[in-house]
Structure formats: structure tokens, C-alpha cells
Amino acid sequence: MLLAVDCGNTNTVFSIWDGERFVGTWRTATDWKRTADQYFVWLNTLMRLQEIEAEITDMIVSSTVPRVVFNLRVLADRYFNTRPLVVGKSDCLLPVDVRVDEGTGVGPDRLVNTVAGFDHYGGNLIMVDFGTATTFDVVAEDGAYIGGVIAPGVNLSLEALHQAAAALPHVDISKPQSVIGTNTVACMQSGVFWGYVGLVREICTRIKAEHGVPMKIISTGGLAPLFQQSAQLFDAFEDDLTMHGLQIIHKYNKENGLQDEH
Ligand SMILES: Nc1ncnc2c1ncn2[C@@H]1O[C@H](COP(=O)(O)OP(=O)(O)O)[C@@H](O)[C@H]1O
Ligand SMILES: CC(C)(COP(=O)(O)O)[C@@H](O)C(=O)NCCC(=O)O
Ligand SMILES: [K+]
Numbered sequence: 001m002l003l004a005v006d007c008g009n010t011n012t013v014f015s016i017w018d019g020e021r022f023v024g025t026w027r028t029a030t031d032w033k034r035t036a037d038q039y040f041v042w043l044n045t046l047m048r049l050q051e052i053e054a055e056i057t058d059m060i061v062s063s064t065v066p067r068v069v070f071n072l073r074v075l076a077d078r079y080f081n082t083r084p085l086v087v088g089k090s091d092c093l094l095p096v097d098v099r100v101d102e103g104t105g106v107g108p109d110r111l112v113n114t115v116a117g118f119d120h121y122g123g124n125l126i127m128v129d130f131g132t133a134t135t136f137d138v139v140a141e142d143g144a145y146i147g148g149v150i151a152p153g154v155n156l157s158l159e160a161l162h163q164a165a166a167a168l169p170h171v172d173i174s175k176p177q178s179v180i181g182t183n184t185v186a187c188m189q190s191g192v193f194w195g196y197v198g199l200v201r202e203i204c205t206r207i208k209a210e211h212g213v214p215m216k217i218i219s220t221g222g223l224a225p226l227f228q229q230s231a232q233l234f235d236a237f238e239d240d241l242t243m244h245g246l247q248i249i250h251k252y253n254k255e256n257g258l259q260d261e262h
Pocket of ligand 2: 007008009010064104105106107108109110130131132133134135150
């Protein structure tokens with residue numbers, strides 16, 4: 001079975017693919033100091049709790065935090081006796097082209113989103129991913145990643161206000177009742193929520209105009225539903241996009257790559 005790991009700047013998600021479906025998914029805070037032994041104990045405990053008996057033979061990793069990859073490689077080697085595919089490394093093939101400026105290191109999460117989006121919807125897409133950063137990934141007609149936009153994440157924006165201004169508290173995002181806030185928290189939520197609605201709409205409108213052909217807008221990430229319900233910003237929401245993409249990339253490498261040269 002395949003262990004797929006999606007490591008973002010905030011959270012790391014582990015999921016097990018049995019060849020037909022994901023049988024378990026678990027989330028932990030991203031911490032590059034976490035050792036292979038710690039990962040294994042954590043994963044093993046959760047698998048037992050859910051009575052999942054999975055013999056892991058393969059592993060694929062997408063990490064926006066390069067330092068995390070070392071301990072994940074040790075995990076693969078020590079406990080699963082396999083060499084992980086790491087998205088973005090030259091020995092990990094992608095089923096789509098990447099057309100950006102030479103020397104640009106595209107975030108692996110964006111490449112994985114592109115692959116998953118193209119598989120689900122075909123080309124001409126804008127993938128909006130609400131993570132630590134909010135990224136817009138543009139997928140061409142042929143499925144290539146051709147660039148995009150990076151904006152500060154929703155929680156990051158709220159946190160920045162709190163960090164920089166002595167009188168502003170730590171606030172969680174939610175949809176405000178009105179635009180005009182009548183207390184500090186409501187004012188902050190309004191600024192970030194409605195500011196974000198505007199940001200998403202404006203960026204997507206401009207991408208569509210620049211790209212010049214009709215595009216579908218697909219959202220993903222924990223906070224996407226909050227924005228979806230408010231203003232019909234997206235054509236679709238996908239919950240498990242990254243895991244879907246990782247599984248496709250793994251399959252593609254099994255069929256076409258140089259896997260299993262331990
Ligand atoms: N369902 C959710 N409700 C509220 N906040 C969420 C939810 N899912 C994720 N978040 C928050 O959104 C931010 C981005 O999370 P995540 O998508 O895991 O980011 P990354 O992929 O960059 O690690 C984090 O601050 C996280 O706490
Ligand atoms: C933009 C990102 C920080 C988003 O990361 P995330 O919010 O998923 O943690 C990540 O994709 C990244 O580090 N990208 C490298 C630069 C680029 O994609 O062009
Ligand atoms: K992101």
C-alpha cells in the first residue's frame with residue numbers, strides 16, 4: 001500500500017491508499033525536528049486505533065518545507081524499506097509540463113494540485129489553495145502548470161495584524177454578519193474576510209482575461225468552504241485534491257519511472 005504525505009508550512013497530512021481508495025487520513029502540525037521514530041509511533045498508534053491493517057510498501061511525499069524531507073526519507077527507509085518519491089526532485093516524473101522561468105522552484109503542492117485538477121476537470125483551470133499562503137495555480141489547456149499567484153494566507157493575515165498592532169487580539173476567521181464592524185474583532189474579521197473575497201474575485205478575473213479562454217475555478221484547503229458559501233467564487237470545491245494528485249503521480253512513476261532502484 002501507498003503512504004502519501006502532504007507537508008504544508010502549517011500541517012502535515014498522512015494518507016494510506018490501498019489501491020482503490022484512501023483508507024485513513026491523519027494530520028499533524030509540521031515540525032522539521034520530528035524524527036522518523038516519532039512519525040512511526042504516531043502513525044502506528046492511529047492505524048491500530050482505527051483497526052487499519054496496512055502493509056506500506058511505497059511512499060510519496062510533497063513538502064513545501066524542504067527540511068522535513070530528511071526525516072520522512074528515514075521513515076521510509078527504516079520502517080517501510082522503500083525509497084520515497086519526492087515531488088519536485090528530478091527522479092519524480094510528472095504527468096504534466098511545468099512552464100515557468102528557468103531556475104524557478106515551483107512549490108510541490110502547486111504541482112500536485114495541477115495534476116489532480118487536470119485529472120478531475122481537464123485543462124484551463126485556476127486552482128485556489130487556502131493554506132498557509134493562498135496560492136492560485138494556472139493549469140493550461142494541456143494540463144501544464146504555467147504559473148500563478150501567491151498571496152498571504154487567511155490566518156497569516158489575521159496573525160500579522162495581531163503581531164504588529166499592540167491592541168489587536170488573536171482572532172479566528174469567520175464570516176462577519178456585516179461589513180461595518182462594531183467591535184474590534186468584527187472589524188478585523190470583516191477586513192480579512194471581505195478583503196479576501198475581493199482578492200480572490202479580482203485575481204481570478206484578471207487571470208481569465210490574461211489567459212483568454214474560459215476557465216474553471218477550483219478551490220481546495222480547509223478554509224475554501226467558508227468563502228464558497230458567501231459569494232459563489234468557485235465552480236467547485238475539492239477536499240482531498242492533494243492526496244488525489246499524489247496518488248496519480250505515484251502511479252505515473254510506477255508505470256514510467258525508475259522506481260524500485262533502492
Ligand atoms: N477547516 C478549517 N477551519 C479553520 N481553519 C483551518 C481549517 N483547515 C485549516 N485551517 C487553517 O488554515 C491554515 C492553513 O492550513 P493548511 O491548509 O493545513 O495549510 P498548509 O497546507 O500550508 O499546511 C492553518 O492556519 C490552519 O490552522
Ligand atoms: C507558496 C507556498 C509557500 C504555499 O505553501 P503552503 O501554503 O501550502 O504551505 C509553497 O507553494 C512554496 O513554497 N512555493 C515555492 C515558490 C513557488 O511556488 O513559486
Ligand atoms: K497553498
